[in-house]
Amino acid sequence: MISGDSQRSPQPGAGFFEGPTHVLPLRVYYEDTDAAGIVYYANFLRFMERGRSDMLRLLGFDPVSMEIQGEKPSSEILFVVRRCEVEYLRPARLNDGLHVCTSLEKVGGASVTMKQAISRDGITLVDAIVRIACVAVNGHPQRMPAKIRDVFRSLMLNNEGNLRNAG
Amino acid sequence: MISGDSQRSPQPGAGFFEGPTHVLPLRVYYEDTDAAGIVYYANFLRFMERGRSDMLRLLGFDPVSMEIQGEKPSSEILFVVRRCEVEYLRPARLNDGLHVCTSLEKVGGASVTMKQAISRDGITLVDAIVRIACVAVNGHPQRMPAKIRDVFRSLMLNNEGNLRNAG
Amino acid sequence: MISGDSQRSPQPGAGFFEGPTHVLPLRVYYEDTDAAGIVYYANFLRFMERGRSDMLRLLGFDPVSMEIQGEKPSSEILFVVRRCEVEYLRPARLNDGLHVCTSLEKVGGASVTMKQAISRDGITLVDAIVRIACVAVNGHPQRMPAKIRDVFRSLMLNNEGNLRNAG
Amino acid sequence: MISGDSQRSPQPGAGFFEGPTHVLPLRVYYEDTDAAGIVYYANFLRFMERGRSDMLRLLGFDPVSMEIQGEKPSSEILFVVRRCEVEYLRPARLNDGLHVCTSLEKVGGASVTMKQAISRDGITLVDAIVRIACVAVNGHPQRMPAKIRDVFRSLMLNNEGNLRNAG
Numbered sequence: 001m002i003s004g005d006s007q008r009s010p011q012p013g014a015g016f017f018e019g020p021t022h023v024l025p026l027r028v029y030y031e032d033t034d035a036a037g038i039v040y041y042a043n044f045l046r047f048m049e050r051g052r053s054d055m056l057r058l059l060g061f062d063p064v065s066m067e068i069q070g071e072k073p074s075s076e077i078l079f080v081v082r083r084c085e086v087e088y089l090r091p092a093r094l095n096d097g098l099h100v101c102t103s104l105e106k107v108g109g110a111s112v113t114m115k116q117a118i119s120r121d122g123i124t125l126v127d128a129i130v131r132i133a134c135v136a137v138n139g140h141p142q143r144m145p146a147k148i149r150d151v152f153r154s155l156m157l158n159n160e161g162n163l164r165n166a167g
Numbered sequence: 168m169i170s171g172d173s174q175r176s177p178q179p180g181a182g183f184f185e186g187p188t189h190v191l192p193l194r195v196y197y198e199d200t201d202a203a204g205i206v207y208y209a210n211f212l213r214f215m216e217r218g219r220s221d222m223l224r225l226l227g228f229d230p231v232s233m234e235i236q237g238e239k240p241s242s243e244i245l246f247v248v249r250r251c252e253v254e255y256l257r258p259a260r261l262n263d264g265l266h267v268c269t270s271l272e273k274v275g276g277a278s279v280t281m282k283q284a285i286s287r288d289g290i291t292l293v294d295a296i297v298r299i300a301c302v303a304v305n306g307h308p309q310r311m312p313a314k315i316r317d318v319f320r321s322l323m324l325n326n327e328g329n330l331r332n333a334g
Numbered sequence: 335m336i337s338g339d340s341q342r343s344p345q346p347g348a349g350f351f352e353g354p355t356h357v358l359p360l361r362v363y364y365e366d367t368d369a370a371g372i373v374y375y376a377n378f379l380r381f382m383e384r385g386r387s388d389m390l391r392l393l394g395f396d397p398v399s400m401e402i403q404g405e406k407p408s409s410e411i412l413f414v415v416r417r418c419e420v421e422y423l424r425p426a427r428l429n430d431g432l433h434v435c436t437s438l439e440k441v442g443g444a445s446v447t448m449k450q451a452i453s454r455d456g457i458t459l460v461d462a463i464v465r466i467a468c469v470a471v472n473g474h475p476q477r478m479p480a481k482i483r484d485v486f487r488s489l490m491l492n493n494e495g496n497l498r499n500a501g
Numbered sequence: 502m503i504s505g506d507s508q509r510s511p512q513p514g515a516g517f518f519e520g521p522t523h524v525l526p527l528r529v530y531y532e533d534t535d536a537a538g539i540v541y542y543a544n545f546l547r548f549m550e551r552g553r554s555d556m557l558r559l560l561g562f563d564p565v566s567m568e569i570q571g572e573k574p575s576s577e578i579l580f581v582v583r584r585c586e587v588e589y590l591r592p593a594r595l596n597d598g599l600h601v602c603t604s605l606e607k608v609g610g611a612s613v614t615m616k617q618a619i620s621r622d623g624i625t626l627v628d629a630i631v632r633i634a635c636v637a638v639n640g641h642p643q644r645m646p647a648k649i650r651d652v653f654r655s656l657m658l659n660n661e662g663n664l665r666n667a668g
Contacts, residue, residue: 014194027181027217027221029216029217030220030230030368030369030370030374031216031217031368031374031376033369034364034365034367034368035364035367035368035369035371035372035427035428036364036579036581037369037371038369038581040364040365041546041550041582041585042543042544042546042550045542045543045546046196046198046543049196049197049542049543050194050198053196054194062262063261063262064261078537080537080539080542080589081542082588082589083586083587083588083589084542084586084587085584085585085586085587086584086585086587087583087584088582088584090640091581091640093231093369094230094369095229095230095231139591139592197535197536197537197541198535198541198543201536202531202534202536202538202539202594202595203412204536204538205414205536207531208379208383208414208415209377210376212375212376212379213376216375216376245370247370247372247422247425248422250419250421250422251418251419251420252417252418252420253417253418253419253420254417255414255416255417257473258414260536261536306424306425348528361515361551361555363547363550363551363554364554364564365550365551380530380532383530383531383532384528384530384532387530387531388528396596397531397595397596398594398595398596427565429563429565
C-alpha cells in the first residue's frame with residue numbers, strides 16, 4: 001500500500017536558497033535535547049552539517065560519488081571539517097522550528113570557509129564559522145576539483161552582487 | 168481531517184498520511200552513519216521517534232504542552248517508550264532517501280502500540296513494533312487523556328476501513 | 335607535559351567478567367539525556383553496543399582487523415545487529431552510574447544471541463535480547479570463523495557451569 | 502586535594518589529574534564514527550563535555566545538585582557552553598584509545614574558559630577552547646558561586662606553579 005518508488009535516491013537537497021544563502025528548515029526532536037531542556041551543544045554541529053550537505057546537494061553535488069553536476073573528481077577526495085568557531089547566543093528547545101543558514105565566506109584552493117547561523121523566528125541562536133578542507137584519502141590537503149571551485153565562486157559572486165544591491 | 172497548513176512556530180508535523188499510515192521522508196546524513204558505512208543501528212530509533220512525533224503533531228498534538236487539538240491533559244503526563252522490537256533487514260547508507268512509516272497497532276487505556284517500518288524505494292530496511300506508555304511525572308502508568316485515545320481510535324478505525332477496502 | 339605514550343592502541347576492553355557475564359560500568363552524561371530529564375531511549379542501544387564491544391575485546395577480539403586472539407578470519411566479515419528487543423523498565427538520569435551486563439544466550443553458525451541488561455545499584459532499568467549476525471561485505475550471512483565460535487561456546491559452557499553451581 | 506575514593510552512586514568522576522590538567526581516557530566505539538571511517542566532528546564535542554564533567558566531578562562538583570564540595574549555590578544556576586573554537590588536526594578512528602585533556606585557561610566572575618585537547622598516543626588530534634558561562638534558569642548571566650570560583654582558581658594557581666616549574 002505504501003510505496004516509495006517514485007523516489008529517486010539520492011534526491012536533491014532539502015531547503016532553498018535566499019540569494020547566496022542556503023536555508024534549511026528543521027525541527028528539534030527529543031533526540032536533540034538534553035536534561036537541561038535545551039538542544040545539546042554538539043547537536044548544533046549536526047544541524048550545521050545537514051545545512052552544508054543540503055546546500056551542496058542543491059548545487060548539484062553528490063556526497064557519495066563526490067561528483068558535482070555530473071563531473072567526477074580526477075582522484076579520490078574527501079571533505080573534512082578543519083576548524084569551527086561556534087557562538088551559542090540563545091538556547092533552542094524541544095519542538096522549535098529552526099532555520100540553518102549557510103553561506104560561503106571564502107573559497108581557497110584546497111578549502112572553503114562557510115558562515116552558518118541557526119535561527120528561530122528570525123532570531124539568531126547560534127553563529128558559526130566552519131572551514132572545510134579537501135583532502136586525499138591519506139588525509140593530505142588536496143586542491144578542490146576545478147568544477148567545485150567554480151560552483152562555489154559563482155555562488156560567492158552572487159553573494160557580492162546581493163550585497164551591492166543591498167547597499 | 169488532517170491538515171498541516173497553518174503557519175506557526177512550532178510548525179505542524181512533517182510528512183503526510185497515506186490512509187492511516189504516517190509517512191515521514193528523511194535523508195541519511197554523515198551523523199547517522201558509522202565506520203561500517205551504514206546507518207548505526209541505534210539511529211533508526213531516532214528516525215522512528217521523528218516519525219512518531221510528526222504523526223502526533225499532524226494529529227494536532229503539541230509535544231511541549233501535551234495538548235491535543237487544543238485540549239489540555241487534566242494532569243501532567245508524559246509518553247515514554249516501554250518496549251521496542253526492531254528487525255534490521257537491510258542496511259541504509261549515506262545520502263539515502265528513507266521513508267519512516269508509522270501506524271497504530273493497538274490502543275489501550277494507558278498505552279499505544281505502533282508499527283513502524285523504514286524503507287528506501289519501497290523496500291523495507293527496518294521493521295519495528297514500539298509500545299508507548301502514558302505515565303505521570305513520577306513514572307507511574309496513567310490513563311491516556313480521553314481526547315488522545317479518541318484521536319488514536321479514529322485513526323485505527325480509518326485503518327480498518329482501509330484494510331476492508333483493500334480486501 | 336601530558337603524555338599518552340604508554341598507551342597501546344587498541345587497549346584491552348573495559349569492564350570485567352562476573353562468571354560468564356561481562357559488566358561495563360558507565361556514566362550518564364548530558365549527551366545521553368533528553369528534555370524529559372532521562373536517558374533518551376535510543377541511547378541505551380549505544381550503551382549496549384559499548385558493552386558488547388568491550389566484552390569482545392576482553393575475549394581477545396579486535397573490531398578493526400576482526401581477528402580473535404590473533405587469528406584472522408579467512409574472508410572479510412562484519413558483525414551486524416539483526417534484531418533487538420528492548421524492554422524499558424525504569425528511567426536512567428544524568429550522572430547515574432550504570433552497569434551494562436552482557437551474556438551469551440545462544441551461539442549459532444552464523445549468528446549469536448546476547449542478553450543485555452542495564453542496571454543502577456543492582457536494579458534493572460533496561461532488559462534486551464540482541465541478535466548479531468556475521469555477514470560478508472556484500473551483506474550475505476556468513477558462517478562465523480571457527481575460532482570466534484569456539485570462544486563464544488567456551489563462554490557459554492562457563493555460563494552453564496555457573497548456573498549448575500547456583501542450583 | 503582531589504579525591505575520588507568515596508563509594509556512592511553517583512560515583513566520583515573518571516580520569517585523573519596530571520598537575521592542573523584533567524585527563525580522561527576513552528575509547529572510540531562505532532557510535533562515534535561515520536561513513537568516512539573517522540570520528541564524526543560533532544562527537545569530539547561530546548568527548549570534550551565528558552572530560553569537563555569528570556574534571557568537575559573529581560573537584561567535588563555534583564552536576565545534578567550543582568553543589569561543589571557539599572556547598573549549595575544560593576540560587577538555581579546552570580552552566581552552559583557560550584563559545585567553542587575547535588581545530589581538527591588529525592582524524593580519530595574506530596577502537597582508538599583517546600585522552601581528553603582539560604585545563605583552565607581563565608576564570609572570570611560569571612564564566613570560565615577551558616583548554617581542551619584530544620590526543621592518541623601523545624599526538625594531538627583535536628584542540629579546543631571552550632567558554633562556559635554560569636546562568637540563572639532564565640538564561641541570564643549569573644556570578645559563579647564563590648566556592649566554585651575558589652576551586653577553579655586554586656587549580657589555576659596549581660597550573661601556574663607547574664608552568665613555573667617547567668620553565
